Amino acid sequence: MVELKKIISHCKEYGFIFPSSEIYDGLAATYDYGPFGVELKNNIKQSWWRSMVRENENIVGIDSAIFMHPSIWKASGHIDAFNDPLIDNKESKKRYRADVLIEDELEKYQQKINKEILKAKKRFGTAFNLSTFQTTHPRVVKYSNKITSISKRLSDSLEQDSLDELKNIIEELEIRCPVSGTTNWTDVRKFNLMFETKVGALANESSKLFLRPETAQGIFVNFLNVQKSARKKIPFGVAQIGKAFRNEIVARQFIFRMKEFEQMEMQFFVRPGEEIKWYNFWKESRMDWHKSLNLNFGNYRFHDHQNLAHYANAACDIEFEFPIGFKELEGIHSRTNYDLSQHQNFSKKRLSYFDPDQKESYIPYVVETSVGLDRLFLSILCGSFVEETVNNEQRIVLKIPPKLAPVSVAVLPLLKKEELTDKARDIFTNLKSTFSCHFEEKDSIGKRYRRQDAIGTPFCITVDHDTITDNQVTLRDRNTMQQERIPIIKLNKIIKERLDI
Numbered sequence: 001m002v003e004l005k006k007i008i009s010h011c012k013e014y015g016f017i018f019p020s021s022e023i024y025d026g027l028a029a030t031y032d033y034g035p036f037g038v039e040l041k042n043n044i045k046q047s048w049w050r051s052m053v054r055e056n057e058n059i060v061g062i063d064s065a066i067f068m069h070p071s072i073w074k075a076s077g078h079i080d081a082f083n084d085p086l087i088d089n090k091e092s093k094k095r096y097r098a099d100v101l102i103e104d105e106l107e108k109y110q111q112k113i114n115k116e117i118l119k120a121k122k123r124f125g126t127a128f129n130l131s132t133f134q135t136t137h138p139r140v141v142k143y144s145n146k147i148t149s150i151s152k153r154l155s156d157s158l159e160q161d162s163l164d165e166l167k168n169i170i171e172e173l174e175i176r177c178p179v180s181g182t183t184n185w186t187d188v189r190k191f192n193l194m195f196e197t198k199v200g201a202l203a204n205e206s207s208k209l210f211l212r213p214e215t216a217q218g219i220f221v222n223f224l225n226v227q228k229s230a231r232k233k234i235p236f237g238v239a240q241i242g243k244a245f246r247n248e249i250v251a252r253q254f255i256f257r258m259k260e261f262e263q264m265e266m267q268f269f270v271r272p273g274e275e276i277k278w279y280n281f282w283k284e285s286r287m288d289w290h291k292s293l294n295l296n297f298g299n300y301r302f303h304d305h306q307n308l309a310h311y312a313n314a315a316c317d318i319e320f321e322f323p324i325g326f327k328e329l330e331g332i333h334s335r336t337n338y339d340l341s342q343h344q345n346f347s348k349k350r351l352s353y354f355d356p357d358q359k360e361s362y363i364p365y366v367v368e369t370s371v372g373l374d375r376l377f378l379s380i381l382c383g384s385f386v387e388e389t390v391n392n393e394q395r396i397v398l399k400i401p402p403k404l405a406p407v408s409v410a411v412l413p414l415l416k417k418e419e420l421t422d423k424a425r426d427i428f429t430n431l432k433s434t435f436s437c438h439f440e441e442k443d444s445i446g447k448r449y450r451r452q453d454a455i456g457t458p459f460c461i462t463v464d465h466d467t468i469t470d471n472q473v474t475l476r477d478r479n480t481m482q483q484e485r486i487p488i489i490k491l492n493k494i495i496k497e498r499l500d501i
Protein backbone atom coordinates (compact mmCIF):
# COMPACT_ATOMS: atom_id res chain seq x y z
CA MET A 1 0.00 0.00 0.00
CA VAL A 2 1.21 3.48 -0.84
CA GLU A 3 2.66 5.55 2.00
CA LEU A 4 0.81 8.75 2.93
CA LYS A 5 3.95 10.85 2.45
CA LYS A 6 4.12 9.76 -1.20
CA ILE A 7 0.52 10.87 -1.73
CA ILE A 8 1.26 14.21 -0.06
CA SER A 9 4.26 14.98 -2.25
CA HIS A 10 2.48 13.75 -5.40
CA CYS A 11 -0.45 16.06 -4.60
CA LYS A 12 1.89 19.03 -4.28
CA GLU A 13 4.00 18.28 -7.36
CA TYR A 14 1.03 17.72 -9.66
CA GLY A 15 -1.22 20.52 -8.42
CA PHE A 16 -3.83 18.56 -6.47
CA ILE A 17 -3.32 19.94 -2.96
CA PHE A 18 -1.02 22.58 -1.46
CA PRO A 19 -0.44 23.38 2.20
CA SER A 20 -2.46 26.51 2.92
CA SER A 21 -0.57 29.83 3.33
CA GLU A 22 2.62 28.03 2.41
CA ILE A 23 4.75 31.12 1.80
CA TYR A 24 4.01 32.10 5.41
CA ASP A 25 5.12 28.64 6.57
CA GLY A 26 1.62 27.21 6.38
CA LEU A 27 -1.32 26.93 8.74
CA ALA A 28 -1.80 23.65 10.58
CA ALA A 29 -4.42 21.25 9.22
CA THR A 30 -5.53 23.60 6.47
CA TYR A 31 -5.04 22.87 2.79
CA ASP A 32 -5.75 24.46 -0.60
CA TYR A 33 -6.88 22.52 -3.64
CA GLY A 34 -4.84 23.19 -6.79
CA PRO A 35 -5.87 23.11 -10.47
CA PHE A 36 -6.27 19.32 -10.79
CA GLY A 37 -7.46 18.93 -7.18
CA VAL A 38 -10.37 21.28 -7.65
CA GLU A 39 -11.44 19.46 -10.83
CA LEU A 40 -11.35 16.08 -9.09
CA LYS A 41 -13.18 17.48 -6.08
CA ASN A 42 -15.91 19.01 -8.26
CA ASN A 43 -16.32 15.73 -10.15
CA ILE A 44 -16.71 13.81 -6.88
CA LYS A 45 -19.31 16.32 -5.69
CA GLN A 46 -21.24 16.04 -8.95
CA SER A 47 -21.13 12.27 -8.88
CA TRP A 48 -22.49 12.17 -5.30
CA TRP A 49 -25.14 14.80 -6.10
CA ARG A 50 -26.23 12.90 -9.19
CA SER A 51 -26.53 9.61 -7.33
CA MET A 52 -28.33 11.19 -4.36
CA VAL A 53 -30.50 13.96 -5.77
CA ARG A 54 -30.89 13.45 -9.52
CA GLU A 55 -31.36 9.69 -9.39
CA ASN A 56 -33.74 9.65 -6.43
CA GLU A 57 -37.13 11.18 -7.05
CA ASN A 58 -37.70 11.57 -3.32
CA ILE A 59 -34.47 13.44 -2.49
CA VAL A 60 -33.99 17.17 -3.02
CA GLY A 61 -31.05 19.45 -2.29
CA ILE A 62 -30.47 22.65 -0.36
CA ASP A 63 -27.56 24.97 0.35
CA SER A 64 -27.94 26.49 3.81
CA ALA A 65 -25.85 29.23 5.41
CA ILE A 66 -22.71 28.54 7.43
CA PHE A 67 -23.80 31.04 10.07
CA MET A 68 -26.85 29.91 11.99
CA HIS A 69 -28.77 31.12 15.02
CA PRO A 70 -26.68 30.24 18.11
CA SER A 71 -29.65 28.50 19.79
CA ILE A 72 -29.42 25.83 17.10
CA TRP A 73 -26.19 24.56 18.62
CA LYS A 74 -27.70 24.54 22.10
CA ALA A 75 -30.67 22.54 20.80
CA SER A 76 -28.50 20.10 18.83
CA GLY A 77 -26.29 19.41 21.84
CA HIS A 78 -23.12 20.75 20.24
CA ILE A 79 -22.54 23.43 22.88
CA ASP A 80 -22.72 20.96 25.76
CA ALA A 81 -21.46 17.77 24.26
CA PHE A 82 -19.32 18.35 21.16
CA ASN A 83 -16.05 17.86 22.99
CA ASP A 84 -12.81 15.97 22.50
CA PRO A 85 -10.88 14.47 25.43
CA LEU A 86 -7.37 15.92 25.21
CA ILE A 87 -4.13 15.09 26.97
CA ASP A 88 -0.76 16.89 26.88
CA ASN A 89 2.69 15.42 27.09
CA LYS A 90 4.61 17.47 29.65
CA GLU A 91 7.97 16.98 27.94
CA SER A 92 7.14 17.64 24.30
CA LYS A 93 4.25 20.03 25.12
CA LYS A 94 2.33 18.26 22.34
CA ARG A 95 -1.42 17.81 22.71
CA TYR A 96 -3.23 14.62 21.67
CA ARG A 97 -6.74 13.24 21.63
CA ALA A 98 -6.76 10.65 24.41
CA ASP A 99 -9.09 8.28 22.54
CA VAL A 100 -6.96 8.49 19.38
CA LEU A 101 -3.78 7.67 21.34
CA ILE A 102 -5.51 4.56 22.68
CA GLU A 103 -6.95 3.57 19.29
CA ASP A 104 -3.52 3.92 17.68
CA GLU A 105 -2.05 1.68 20.37
CA LEU A 106 -4.75 -0.94 19.74
CA GLU A 107 -3.94 -0.78 16.03
CA LYS A 108 -0.38 -1.79 16.93
CA TYR A 109 -1.74 -4.93 18.64
CA GLN A 110 -3.82 -5.64 15.53
CA GLN A 111 -0.71 -5.31 13.37
CA LYS A 112 1.12 -7.79 15.62
CA ILE A 113 -1.77 -10.25 15.12
CA ASN A 114 -1.65 -9.73 11.35
CA LYS A 115 2.11 -10.44 11.35
CA GLU A 116 1.65 -13.69 13.29
CA ILE A 117 -1.07 -14.77 10.85
CA LEU A 118 1.13 -14.00 7.86
CA LYS A 119 4.05 -15.94 9.34
CA ALA A 120 1.85 -18.95 10.10
CA LYS A 121 0.26 -18.89 6.64
CA LYS A 122 3.71 -19.12 5.09
CA ARG A 123 4.74 -21.93 7.44
CA PHE A 124 1.65 -24.12 7.19
CA GLY A 125 0.67 -23.38 3.57
CA THR A 126 -2.63 -25.01 2.54
CA ALA A 127 -2.96 -26.71 5.95
CA PHE A 128 -3.39 -23.30 7.63
CA ASN A 129 -6.73 -22.79 9.36
CA LEU A 130 -7.34 -19.18 10.32
CA SER A 131 -10.05 -19.59 12.94
CA THR A 132 -8.17 -22.43 14.75
CA PHE A 133 -5.03 -20.32 14.69
CA GLN A 134 -6.82 -17.24 16.04
CA THR A 135 -8.35 -19.16 18.94
CA THR A 136 -5.32 -21.25 19.95
CA HIS A 137 -2.11 -19.35 19.27
CA PRO A 138 -1.14 -17.97 22.72
CA ARG A 139 0.23 -14.59 21.57
CA VAL A 140 -2.65 -13.97 19.16
CA VAL A 141 -5.20 -14.88 21.84
CA LYS A 142 -3.45 -12.56 24.32
CA TYR A 143 -3.44 -9.61 21.86
CA SER A 144 -7.07 -10.23 20.82
CA ASN A 145 -8.24 -10.30 24.43
CA LYS A 146 -6.36 -7.10 25.10
CA ILE A 147 -7.99 -5.37 22.09
CA THR A 148 -11.46 -6.53 23.16
CA SER A 149 -11.13 -5.50 26.79
CA ILE A 150 -9.49 -2.12 26.10
CA SER A 151 -11.97 -1.29 23.31
CA LYS A 152 -14.82 -1.93 25.72
CA ARG A 153 -13.26 0.22 28.44
CA LEU A 154 -12.56 2.95 25.90
CA SER A 155 -16.12 3.11 24.60
CA ASP A 156 -17.56 2.90 28.13
CA SER A 157 -15.38 5.76 29.31
CA LEU A 158 -16.29 7.90 26.28
CA GLU A 159 -19.97 7.19 26.79
CA GLN A 160 -19.82 7.90 30.52
CA ASP A 161 -17.52 10.87 30.02
CA SER A 162 -14.97 9.34 32.36
CA LEU A 163 -11.78 11.29 31.73
CA ASP A 164 -9.99 9.55 34.63
CA GLU A 165 -10.58 6.16 33.06
CA LEU A 166 -9.08 7.36 29.78
CA LYS A 167 -5.97 8.46 31.66
CA ASN A 168 -5.88 5.08 33.47
CA ILE A 169 -5.91 3.22 30.14
CA ILE A 170 -3.10 5.40 28.75
CA GLU A 171 -1.01 4.73 31.86
CA GLU A 172 -1.76 1.01 31.92
CA LEU A 173 -0.81 0.59 28.26
CA GLU A 174 2.29 2.72 28.92
CA ILE A 175 1.54 4.75 25.80
CA ARG A 176 4.45 6.99 24.93
CA CYS A 177 4.37 10.42 23.32
CA PRO A 178 5.40 9.92 19.66
CA VAL A 179 7.58 13.06 19.91
CA SER A 180 9.30 12.90 23.34
CA GLY A 181 8.99 9.15 23.81
CA THR A 182 7.97 9.63 27.45
CA THR A 183 4.90 8.68 29.47
CA ASN A 184 4.82 11.99 31.34
CA TRP A 185 1.16 12.97 30.72
CA THR A 186 -1.16 15.62 32.12
CA ASP A 187 -4.72 14.74 33.12
CA VAL A 188 -7.30 14.38 30.35
CA ARG A 189 -9.43 17.50 29.76
CA LYS A 190 -12.40 18.32 27.58
CA PHE A 191 -12.25 20.76 24.72
CA ASN A 192 -15.20 22.03 22.66
CA LEU A 193 -14.63 21.72 18.93
CA MET A 194 -16.74 24.61 17.68
CA PHE A 195 -15.14 27.78 16.32
CA GLU A 196 -16.58 31.00 17.70
CA THR A 197 -16.86 34.32 15.97
CA LYS A 198 -18.60 37.63 16.62
CA VAL A 199 -21.15 39.60 14.60
CA GLY A 200 -21.98 43.28 14.84
CA ALA A 201 -20.05 46.12 16.39
CA LEU A 202 -20.49 45.12 20.03
CA ALA A 203 -18.50 42.15 21.18
CA ASN A 204 -20.76 40.71 23.88
CA GLU A 205 -22.29 37.28 24.53
CA SER A 206 -25.34 37.96 22.37
CA SER A 207 -23.17 38.63 19.32
CA LYS A 208 -21.44 35.26 19.54
CA LEU A 209 -21.88 32.94 16.57
CA PHE A 210 -20.40 29.55 15.75
CA LEU A 211 -19.08 28.27 12.45
CA ARG A 212 -21.20 25.19 11.78
CA PRO A 213 -19.48 21.94 12.78
CA GLU A 214 -21.79 19.89 10.51
CA THR A 215 -24.11 20.73 7.63
CA ALA A 216 -26.93 18.54 8.98
CA GLN A 217 -28.51 21.18 11.24
CA GLY A 218 -29.18 23.42 8.22
CA ILE A 219 -31.35 20.60 6.88
CA PHE A 220 -33.20 19.98 10.17
CA VAL A 221 -34.18 23.61 10.70
CA ASN A 222 -35.42 23.81 7.09
CA PHE A 223 -37.37 20.55 7.29
CA LEU A 224 -40.84 22.06 6.88
CA ASN A 225 -39.72 24.74 4.39
CA VAL A 226 -38.38 22.03 2.10
CA GLN A 227 -41.23 19.57 2.64
CA LYS A 228 -43.87 22.16 1.83
CA SER A 229 -42.13 23.96 -1.05
CA ALA A 230 -40.96 20.77 -2.77
CA ARG A 231 -44.35 19.12 -2.01
CA LYS A 232 -42.72 16.00 -0.60
CA LYS A 233 -44.39 13.13 1.21
CA ILE A 234 -42.59 11.03 3.76
CA PRO A 235 -40.31 9.16 3.16
CA PHE A 236 -38.15 11.81 1.51
CA GLY A 237 -34.61 13.10 1.84
CA VAL A 238 -32.75 16.41 1.80
CA ALA A 239 -29.14 16.52 0.64
CA GLN A 240 -26.50 19.18 1.07
CA ILE A 241 -22.82 19.74 0.27
CA GLY A 242 -20.99 22.38 2.24
CA LYS A 243 -18.17 23.49 4.49
CA ALA A 244 -17.98 22.48 8.12
CA PHE A 245 -15.48 23.68 10.73
CA ARG A 246 -14.04 21.91 13.75
CA ASN A 247 -11.25 23.07 15.98
CA GLU A 248 -9.43 19.76 15.69
CA ILE A 249 -6.46 19.93 18.00
CA VAL A 250 -5.00 16.72 16.76
CA ALA A 251 -5.26 17.56 13.12
CA ARG A 252 -2.73 15.44 11.32
CA GLN A 253 -2.71 12.89 8.54
CA PHE A 254 -3.04 15.40 5.71
CA ILE A 255 -6.61 16.07 4.53
CA PHE A 256 -7.97 13.17 6.59
CA ARG A 257 -8.65 15.46 9.55
CA MET A 258 -8.84 19.17 8.91
CA LYS A 259 -10.18 22.23 10.67
CA GLU A 260 -12.09 23.36 7.60
CA PHE A 261 -13.55 20.61 5.46
CA GLU A 262 -16.54 19.75 3.33
CA GLN A 263 -19.34 17.35 4.10
CA MET A 264 -21.89 15.71 1.82
CA GLU A 265 -24.84 14.85 3.99
CA MET A 266 -28.34 13.54 3.41
CA GLN A 267 -31.11 13.41 5.98
CA PHE A 268 -33.85 10.93 5.12
CA PHE A 269 -37.15 11.62 6.93
CA VAL A 270 -39.23 8.52 7.66
CA ARG A 271 -42.24 7.31 9.64
CA PRO A 272 -41.55 6.42 13.28
CA GLY A 273 -40.97 2.68 13.47
CA GLU A 274 -39.63 2.44 9.90
CA GLU A 275 -36.22 3.94 10.66
CA ILE A 276 -34.31 0.66 11.02
CA LYS A 277 -35.61 -0.59 7.66
CA TRP A 278 -34.37 2.62 6.05
CA TYR A 279 -31.13 2.60 8.04
CA ASN A 280 -30.33 -0.86 6.60
CA PHE A 281 -31.32 0.33 3.13
CA TRP A 282 -28.95 3.33 3.25
CA LYS A 283 -26.18 1.32 4.87
CA GLU A 284 -26.08 -1.11 1.93
CA SER A 285 -26.77 1.54 -0.67
CA ARG A 286 -23.87 3.74 0.44
CA MET A 287 -21.47 0.80 0.61
CA ASP A 288 -22.48 -0.16 -2.96
CA TRP A 289 -21.83 3.40 -4.10
CA HIS A 290 -18.29 3.37 -2.68
CA LYS A 291 -17.55 -0.04 -4.16
CA SER A 292 -18.82 1.10 -7.57
CA LEU A 293 -15.78 3.38 -7.74
CA ASN A 294 -13.72 0.23 -8.36
CA LEU A 295 -10.56 1.53 -6.75
CA ASN A 296 -7.35 -0.38 -7.06
CA PHE A 297 -6.97 -1.48 -3.44
CA GLY A 298 -10.22 0.03 -2.28
CA ASN A 299 -10.91 -2.02 0.80
CA TYR A 300 -14.03 -1.12 2.70
CA ARG A 301 -15.67 -2.49 5.81
CA PHE A 302 -18.51 -1.62 8.17
CA HIS A 303 -17.85 -0.65 11.75
CA ASP A 304 -21.10 -1.01 13.67
CA HIS A 305 -21.24 1.22 16.74
CA GLN A 306 -21.80 -0.71 19.94
CA ASN A 307 -22.27 2.30 22.19
CA LEU A 308 -24.67 4.69 20.59
CA ALA A 309 -24.90 8.44 21.00
CA HIS A 310 -27.92 9.45 23.12
CA TYR A 311 -29.91 10.48 20.02
CA ALA A 312 -29.24 7.39 17.91
CA ASN A 313 -30.79 3.91 17.85
CA ALA A 314 -28.40 2.49 15.24
CA ALA A 315 -25.14 3.75 13.75
CA CYS A 316 -22.20 2.52 11.72
CA ASP A 317 -19.22 3.82 9.82
CA ILE A 318 -18.06 2.78 6.39
CA GLU A 319 -14.32 2.46 6.87
CA PHE A 320 -11.73 2.61 4.12
CA GLU A 321 -8.24 1.17 4.32
CA PHE A 322 -6.18 4.36 4.15
CA PRO A 323 -2.36 4.16 4.32
CA ILE A 324 -2.85 4.93 8.03
CA GLY A 325 -5.11 1.89 8.51
CA PHE A 326 -8.86 1.33 8.38
CA LYS A 327 -10.53 4.66 9.25
CA GLU A 328 -13.97 6.20 9.09
CA LEU A 329 -14.95 7.49 5.67
CA GLU A 330 -18.71 7.87 6.04
CA GLY A 331 -21.17 7.66 8.92
CA ILE A 332 -24.70 6.27 8.66
CA HIS A 333 -26.85 7.12 11.66
CA SER A 334 -30.42 6.46 12.65
CA ARG A 335 -30.92 9.69 14.63
CA THR A 336 -34.51 9.00 15.81
CA ASN A 337 -36.61 12.19 16.05
CA TYR A 338 -34.09 13.76 18.41
CA ASP A 339 -32.97 16.74 16.30
CA LEU A 340 -36.42 17.78 15.09
CA SER A 341 -37.88 17.40 18.62
CA GLN A 342 -35.06 19.47 20.09
CA HIS A 343 -35.57 22.23 17.51
CA GLN A 344 -39.30 22.17 18.14
CA ASN A 345 -38.68 22.58 21.89
CA PHE A 346 -36.08 25.30 21.57
CA SER A 347 -37.73 27.31 18.75
CA LYS A 348 -41.28 26.80 20.06
CA LYS A 349 -42.35 26.19 16.43
CA ARG A 350 -44.22 23.03 15.49
CA LEU A 351 -42.07 20.75 13.36
CA SER A 352 -44.51 17.88 13.04
CA TYR A 353 -45.67 16.47 9.74
CA PHE A 354 -49.24 15.47 8.85
CA ASP A 355 -49.13 12.11 7.11
CA PRO A 356 -52.02 12.09 4.59
CA ASP A 357 -51.88 8.30 4.22
CA GLN A 358 -51.93 7.56 7.92
CA LYS A 359 -54.10 10.57 8.78
CA GLU A 360 -51.96 11.50 11.75
CA SER A 361 -49.28 13.99 12.73
CA TYR A 362 -45.87 13.01 14.02
CA ILE A 363 -42.30 14.23 14.22
CA PRO A 364 -40.46 12.21 11.57
CA TYR A 365 -37.51 9.97 12.36
CA VAL A 366 -34.27 10.58 10.48
CA VAL A 367 -31.66 8.38 8.88
CA GLU A 368 -28.52 10.29 8.02
CA THR A 369 -25.69 9.53 5.60
CA SER A 370 -22.66 11.76 6.10
CA VAL A 371 -19.44 11.56 4.13
CA GLY A 372 -16.45 13.88 4.25
CA LEU A 373 -15.69 15.11 0.75
CA ASP A 374 -12.01 15.58 1.51
CA ARG A 375 -11.75 12.11 3.03
CA LEU A 376 -13.46 10.66 -0.02
CA PHE A 377 -10.98 12.58 -2.20
CA LEU A 378 -8.11 11.08 -0.18
CA SER A 379 -9.56 7.56 -0.46
CA ILE A 380 -9.79 7.95 -4.24
CA LEU A 381 -6.22 9.20 -4.51
CA CYS A 382 -4.84 6.43 -2.27
CA GLY A 383 -6.92 3.79 -4.03
CA SER A 384 -5.82 4.83 -7.49
CA PHE A 385 -2.13 5.55 -6.90
CA VAL A 386 -0.04 2.89 -8.66
CA GLU A 387 3.71 2.65 -9.14
CA GLU A 388 4.60 0.16 -11.84
CA THR A 389 7.39 -0.86 -14.17
CA VAL A 390 6.42 -1.02 -17.81
CA ASN A 391 8.99 -1.82 -20.54
CA ASN A 392 11.77 -1.36 -17.97
CA GLU A 393 10.47 2.09 -17.17
CA GLN A 394 9.01 3.20 -13.85
CA ARG A 395 5.76 5.08 -13.99
CA ILE A 396 3.37 6.55 -11.45
CA VAL A 397 -0.20 6.42 -12.62
CA LEU A 398 -3.38 7.53 -10.91
CA LYS A 399 -6.01 5.01 -11.96
CA ILE A 400 -8.80 7.36 -10.95
CA PRO A 401 -12.29 6.17 -12.03
CA PRO A 402 -12.39 7.66 -15.57
CA LYS A 403 -15.56 9.68 -15.04
CA LEU A 404 -14.00 11.42 -12.01
CA ALA A 405 -10.59 12.16 -13.56
CA PRO A 406 -9.63 15.87 -13.45
CA VAL A 407 -8.73 15.76 -17.15
CA SER A 408 -10.62 13.31 -19.36
CA VAL A 409 -8.66 13.77 -22.56
CA ALA A 410 -5.24 15.23 -23.34
CA VAL A 411 -4.65 16.29 -26.93
CA LEU A 412 -0.96 16.10 -27.85
CA PRO A 413 0.67 17.01 -31.16
CA LEU A 414 3.56 14.58 -31.66
CA LEU A 415 5.93 17.44 -32.47
CA LYS A 416 5.75 21.18 -32.04
CA LYS A 417 5.21 21.80 -35.78
CA GLU A 418 2.58 24.15 -37.06
CA GLU A 419 0.64 21.67 -39.19
CA LEU A 420 0.44 19.22 -36.28
CA THR A 421 -0.35 21.78 -33.59
CA ASP A 422 -3.05 23.39 -35.79
CA LYS A 423 -4.71 20.02 -36.38
CA ALA A 424 -4.44 19.14 -32.69
CA ARG A 425 -5.94 22.51 -31.72
CA ASP A 426 -8.95 21.85 -34.00
CA ILE A 427 -9.53 18.50 -32.29
CA PHE A 428 -9.10 20.10 -28.87
CA THR A 429 -11.63 22.82 -29.74
CA ASN A 430 -14.18 20.25 -30.89
CA LEU A 431 -13.84 18.09 -27.79
CA LYS A 432 -13.54 20.69 -25.06
CA SER A 433 -17.25 21.52 -24.87
CA THR A 434 -18.03 17.87 -24.06
CA PHE A 435 -15.02 16.74 -22.04
CA SER A 436 -12.53 18.20 -19.63
CA CYS A 437 -9.63 18.57 -22.10
CA HIS A 438 -6.00 19.50 -21.89
CA PHE A 439 -3.71 20.65 -24.71
CA GLU A 440 0.02 20.16 -24.31
CA GLU A 441 2.83 20.54 -26.85
CA LYS A 442 5.89 20.97 -24.62
CA ASP A 443 8.40 18.12 -24.01
CA SER A 444 8.80 14.74 -25.69
CA ILE A 445 5.68 12.64 -26.21
CA GLY A 446 6.95 10.07 -23.65
CA LYS A 447 7.32 12.75 -20.99
CA ARG A 448 3.86 14.11 -21.74
CA TYR A 449 2.30 10.63 -21.44
CA ARG A 450 3.98 10.17 -18.04
CA ARG A 451 2.67 13.52 -16.87
CA GLN A 452 -0.88 12.68 -17.95
CA ASP A 453 -0.56 9.29 -16.20
CA ALA A 454 0.50 11.06 -13.03
CA ILE A 455 -2.60 13.25 -13.01
CA GLY A 456 -4.83 10.35 -13.98
CA THR A 457 -5.91 11.33 -17.52
CA PRO A 458 -7.71 8.27 -18.93
CA PHE A 459 -7.10 9.11 -22.62
CA CYS A 460 -4.39 10.77 -24.66
CA ILE A 461 -4.91 11.66 -28.30
CA THR A 462 -1.75 12.02 -30.35
CA VAL A 463 -1.71 13.87 -33.64
CA ASP A 464 1.11 12.79 -35.98
CA HIS A 465 2.12 13.31 -39.60
CA ASP A 466 -0.26 10.63 -40.88
CA THR A 467 -3.18 12.45 -39.20
CA ILE A 468 -2.83 15.25 -41.74
CA THR A 469 -3.61 12.89 -44.60
CA ASP A 470 -5.72 10.08 -43.08
CA ASN A 471 -7.65 12.08 -40.46
CA GLN A 472 -6.91 9.45 -37.83
CA VAL A 473 -5.26 9.87 -34.45
CA THR A 474 -3.67 7.59 -31.87
CA LEU A 475 -5.84 7.02 -28.81
CA ARG A 476 -3.82 5.86 -25.79
CA ASP A 477 -5.44 4.18 -22.82
CA ARG A 478 -4.03 5.21 -19.42
CA ASN A 479 -4.38 1.83 -17.69
CA THR A 480 -3.30 -0.56 -20.43
CA MET A 481 -1.06 1.95 -22.28
CA GLN A 482 -2.44 0.41 -25.47
CA GLN A 483 -2.64 2.63 -28.52
CA GLU A 484 -5.09 2.37 -31.39
CA ARG A 485 -5.77 4.36 -34.54
CA ILE A 486 -9.15 6.06 -34.47
CA PRO A 487 -10.83 8.28 -37.09
CA ILE A 488 -11.19 11.82 -35.70
CA ILE A 489 -14.87 11.76 -36.51
CA LYS A 490 -15.46 8.87 -34.09
CA LEU A 491 -13.50 10.33 -31.16
CA ASN A 492 -16.43 11.96 -29.40
CA LYS A 493 -18.57 8.81 -29.36
CA ILE A 494 -15.76 6.44 -28.38
CA ILE A 495 -14.51 8.60 -25.51
CA LYS A 496 -18.05 9.09 -24.19
CA GLU A 497 -18.62 5.35 -24.14
CA ARG A 498 -15.34 4.60 -22.46
CA LEU A 499 -15.74 7.30 -19.85
CA ASP A 500 -19.11 5.77 -19.03
CA ILE A 501 -20.89 9.12 -19.02
Ligand code: GAP
Nearest residue numbers: 214216256257258261329330331370371372375
Ligand atom coordinates in the same frame (compact mmCIF):
# COMPACT_ATOMS: atom_id res chain seq x y z
N1 GAP B 1 -23.75 15.01 10.80
C1 GAP B 1 -23.02 13.90 11.27
C2 GAP B 1 -21.59 14.14 11.36
O1 GAP B 1 -21.11 15.24 11.17
P1 GAP B 1 -19.30 12.95 11.79
O2 GAP B 1 -18.98 11.48 11.93
O3 GAP B 1 -18.84 13.85 12.85
O4 GAP B 1 -20.89 13.01 11.63
C3 GAP B 1 -19.19 12.88 9.18
O5 GAP B 1 -18.75 13.46 10.40
C4 GAP B 1 -18.04 12.71 8.22
O6 GAP B 1 -17.37 13.96 8.04
C5 GAP B 1 -16.95 11.75 8.69
O7 GAP B 1 -17.27 10.42 8.36
C6 GAP B 1 -15.74 12.24 7.93
O8 GAP B 1 -15.72 11.70 6.62
C7 GAP B 1 -15.98 13.74 7.82
N2 GAP B 1 -15.19 14.49 8.83
C8 GAP B 1 -15.49 14.67 10.12
N3 GAP B 1 -14.54 15.44 10.73
C9 GAP B 1 -13.63 15.74 9.78
C10 GAP B 1 -12.43 16.51 9.76
N4 GAP B 1 -11.97 17.15 10.85
N5 GAP B 1 -11.72 16.60 8.60
C11 GAP B 1 -12.17 15.99 7.48
N6 GAP B 1 -13.30 15.26 7.43
C12 GAP B 1 -14.04 15.13 8.56
